Amino acid sequence: MKPKVAFFDFASCEGCELQVADLEEELLDLIEIVEVVSFREIMKEHSNNYDIAIVEGSIIRPIDEKRLKKIRRIAKTLVAFGACATIGGVNKIRNPWQPEEVIKEVYGDIDFKDNEFFNVSKAKAVDEVVKVDYYIYGCPPPREEIKKVIIALVMGKKPDIPNYPVCVECKKNENICLFELGKFCLGPIARAGCNAICPTNGRACDGCRGILSEPDTKCVEDILKRYNLTYEEMKHRFTIFNYTLEEDR
């Protein structure tokens, strides 16, 4: 029996699911090994009978929490999918503001008081609401990794997700270190698995797959000095996907 898989989206751009849709002919291989029962981006059918739930997006409203908890009750395995779901991602940038301030900023003076769709709380990663079994990191997640996780679940093994930093992959690609080029890069402390796609193409790592360890403050000061970089530049890098770090400080 093929495991039944359902895709769900919360606050996100649905770009992660688009990565699955973009598997193109490999989608045929996918449906050989799993039965996709729900995936609104590419099919109109929906079923509440599934084994594996793949959840994209951050959880930002009480109604989302309710829906997510229901998914968790049904799914034997729940996978957080993409930066918004795994670490909160860009949605967390608004967390220092009160929800009312944010709504006002975006929608102006319209009164949404009794509208539950606009009843917004702080943005959360999926595992801040329910137990997550496996994570597919990244913004967007690499297609290779999506396939790797799905096949692992089908084979009944724990997916082998890197627990080492982007520098490992970046160095193997023999790139010139972006620090040498005067950019602040999160590569030394951000989770790998992307094959260092950003640094390999000249863009500093934003840590979209999450931060593995926080360096010692003195060390950070030394690094900024050594490479003539500013604190603001570093903070900017952290803020994009890893706002929680600042918040916890």
Place this chain on the structure above:
Amino acid sequence: MNREDWADFINNLINNSTYEVIGVKAKGKRFIFAPLESADELRLDYDTTILPPKKYFLPQYENLLSFDLSKQSVNIEMKEEKRIIIGVHPYDIIALQQMDKVYFDTYIDRFYKIRRENTIIIGSNILNVSERSFATSMKAHTVTSGYDLMVTDIGSSIIIEIGTERGKKLMERYATNITDATEAEIKKIEEIVESIESKDRKLKVDKENIPNLLKRNYEHPIWRELSEKCLQCSSCTIVCPTCYCFDIRDEVSLDLQGKRIRTWDGCLLPDFTRIASGEVFRKDKTERFRHRFYRKGLYIPERYNFIACIGCGRCSIACIPDIAGPFNVINKIAEDSEETRGEIIFEIPVTRGGEEETAYIPRNGIIRRIEKLTEFEKLFEIELEDSIDFNYQPGQFVEVSILGVGEAPISISSPPIKKGSFELVVRRVGNVTNKLHTLREGDKIGIRGPFGRGFDVKKFEGKNLIFVAGGIGIIPMRSLISFILDDSNRDRYGIVTILYGSKTPRDILFMDEIKEWEKKEDVIVKLTVDTCPEGICWDGCIGLVTSLFPEVKWQDIENTVAIVIGPPVMYKFVIKCLDTIGVKEENIYVSLERRMKCGIGKCGHCQINGIYVCKEGPVFNYTEIKDLPEAFE
């Protein structure tokens, strides 16, 4: 050779030879080894490359085997890529010679060997010294062997020294207008070498003294001071020409085609020593930071007689907090060299070792019988498909391979008496073992091994034996106990005492066999459990395994050997008990668990300081490892 003829030679190689021609090219302000499209790209004036030429012999990612899960078929293809690498600096040539010692030691790595044989090295003397180089201090700025040709660009012309017959033939076939170098030109090479010596940074100690310096400074404050700044990115090991640790993992695509991939690993990474049960053996980043220096400056020198650093300075350039360079570290320690700050003594146990070529290909094994022993452990009887003998010692292990999942080290649990099959008892704990638990009788698995050093049963003859097992430590121990208690061997051994502690009565393994052992003459068996959950009948002891010691009337202890196997925390306490009853240290044997990935002393994961558990262990005489800081935590 004049410059134009040199360019013609290179272009001729690129266009008309069967070799892929690799050379040093510019990448931004740095340099890399990469395929050359024309001689114009070649930059012999480079300082150093980002990655060493190691990548052409031990690639960043390489396919060990391919498989098709739907057919359960394996395909091994070994490509013989013919290459010429132009512009290799002397230090990188020496690094390759060091790598040869490792990859040709005991188990010859076939992948590495084929690449080495099929690659022509055209070295180049250093023209521009990298700002972080200290190659001169490491005696690696010049080299007298290890190349097929060695070139020096002296400006007016290119001087080529022939290193091998192969190099000579290459010249004869692809180069023209070769003239003998004049004395003045040869003098110019000497001047170039002298200028490297004057520009290079100088170590304050002789290279030969580095191991001794490290031996006395295991607890030097520098390890903590520097490691606090370490980002644990392992860039230092990735760019190192002498680092050779690797990981192996299985990758499967959606169409069920898979590959077993070998890739570079780094000992600075927190997961480097992590085993399936979650245990990490070098937890603190200071320990990992120090390990890298000790491996290069003490452990490898003790094993292979060379210092695994050639002074290229790549790690120092790659390290963002700038703490990785051995130059500053060695000089700092050398400054206060009078003082001893933590001595480390170790000797590598001598193990038997022939020479055998390996390509990491598992043999086919068929699961003949499965027996569920507890909720977490199952016994698998394995028969090998080929008819080649499978001889092993009690205490040895095999690498069990499941296609698409990976390999895991599993100790053999049956005595080497029965021919034709052997038994593995497996706790369900990680990916491979979980998968193994879902297999059925008749299913196939892969087996590599047996590996490691087991128990020398001859040595135990005429002795009384004390076995102390904790938890699944009984699994490898059963191989030895069953061997000794077998009717054909029993009269050669004295009194056998078995002390075995489990978590609960439910976790006791081999209960039926234990009852049989107990019935034999001169066999004492004592069992204990940590706790007994309600509703379970248990009339034995409750407490740790150490609490069993007072229960036994020990006799003839002088002539007694003790064998201890259990979880890491157990050893210290049990060894203390053995000391109290008078068992001599040299009569204690232990078997240790670490992350044994390759099984043949290459991948680097299972090291206890400088000792490979997969090769010198897992069975050790206690005196061989008792002074190693990383042996018992």
